[in-house]
Amino acid sequence: MTVTPDGVHDALRTEVAARADALWDVALRLHADPEYAFAEHRAAELLSGELERAGLVVERGVAGLPTAFTARSGRGRPAVALPLEYDALPGLGHACGHNLIAAAGLGAALALHAVLGGAQGCVLAVGTPAEEGGGGKAVEVEAGVFDDVDAALMFHPGVHDFVRAPLTAQVQYRVGFHGRAAHPTGNPAEGIDALAALVELFNVLSALGRRLPPASHVQGIVTHGGTATNIVPEYAEGRFGLRAATTTQLDALVGQLDECAQGVARATGTRAEVERVTVRYEHFRDCEVLSERFAEHVSRAGITLTPPVPGVQLGSSDIGNVSGRVPAIHPFVAIMDADGSDHTPEFARAAASPRAREVLTAAAQALACTAADVLLDGDLRAAAWARHRADDALQAPSSRPVGA
Known part of the structure; x- marks a missing residue:
């Protein structure tokens, strides 16, 4: 059995902390300049440029999408993907906090590249446009972007601290x-x-x-x-x-x-x-062993994630399509209290608040540490894939949808 040395976790947290100001600047720049589905040209260039300058190998326009990209540190397997969302809501800007998702994934990718240098497998930052209705991840899945990946890790800001996402x-x-x-x-x-x-x-x-x-x-x-x-x-x-x-x-x-x-x-x-008339978003299939690992890491910042409240639904996302192919996580971390809601002007303001800054750093650190665990711990990878394949067996085959 191989486990991640504590020194690797410590080094990753230190790398993210050293970049905290720069990551917050990226989050605020995205927040101040919202772009919408498949037109996120400045956001994609900002993020891919940061990754390229750090030495990751960037490919733009992946899956035939002008505002999609990948940035690779290392090659081969094991491999972990970090989806970055950066589209906004028309009329509301970043009222779903995608500026924080992008900055957190960026921070985790940069820290992993600095600490592991691609020597332990592959870290793949994936620029995923048009989550708000366009289904960029679904298109990327069909194009094979997430093939040969052992896990896809992201977080979502919200009004709850949920270890997994009840996404329909x-x-x-x-x-x-x-x-x-x-x-x-x-x-x-x-x-x-x-x-x-x-x-x-x-x-x-x-x-x-x-x-x-x-x-x-x-x-x-x-x-x-x-x-x-x-x-x-x-x-x-x-x-x-x-x-x-x-x-x-x-x-x-x-x-x-x-x-x-x-x-x-x-x-x-x-x-x-x-x-x-739209891409079909599949329901989200949580990889429990990886979500629990993320929860352990983020708890070091004083954030306690709990199971979702029964009956609470948090909408849908194209991360569901990714979770049908590879083990995936999508925990929610609150940036405002539970009496609020995303997709509101109040949530847009919260996405640029001091609390959001703290969550951004904590989430980036937890993502980086969880990704390192996937890369370095063979038993964890095996458990994640076993859980994923068991879930596959439970999914009843569906006929081709009408009008597909």
Whole structure:
């Protein structure tokens, strides 16, 4: 059995502490200059530039995404990936704290490069654009960016101190109904009201919602309802967001949406089109042995992580797609009290607060130490992969989603 020497942990914490001011400066620069999905050009250049200047080998434009990149220290296996998020929310800026995620991953990668120098395997900092709706990690997963990696480690700022992330699966679909236009008084019998069909779909989905399993829901909006009040709408369209506790349950919910739409179309004489319009985010599969190791390391900064409160859901993230391929962690560390919420102006302000600075340093140190454990402790790697493969066996195979 090989375990990480205490001296390595101490050296990593020292390296992060020495960079604390510089990491905070990066976090504040990102915070002051928010960029959005797949357009994070300045953020990607800032982060990749810092890594390149430190001697990591940088590749830009990975997975065909202009604002994605990798920065590599060492080669081969074992290997650990550090995803960096840096997109913001339109109108709210860094109200999800991605500036802190990026700076923490940066700090961990720089410390690992300085202490291990690539001699113990590979550290891969991965620039992952468009978490807020674009699914950059999902695209990178499909492109093979996380192949040949033994673990993917990141943290997320929040309003809870949770050792693991209860993140659901989610996707969005467009449903369009085709009818036939007519004058509502002159020749109403010749019309086929597409909007009436869409309204009926909302009614059917409302009834369906009362018997869905916990964490599953469908939320829709009307995106097109006709062109004039004196014309029977020949086309109507809605956009529907679907969430479920697991990816398998999400696929089943997609099938139910399609069945409802087709049933409404038959009942109303319309024709229904059901099309997926976003990347599918899979549910997050936590690697318990690695999350517990992160919790041990971050506790040195006085931060105690606990299991999630039952019933609490924290949304969805494309880190779920990564966790389906490799052992992964996504703990939450609070930067404001639990009576608040992310995706708010208050959380955006908290992401540049003194508390956020303390969390940034502590998270970067814990990420670096956990990554070193993955690289240096063969028994830990084996346990992480065993847990991951056991989870694989529990995941029921899902059919190809509708409109995929």
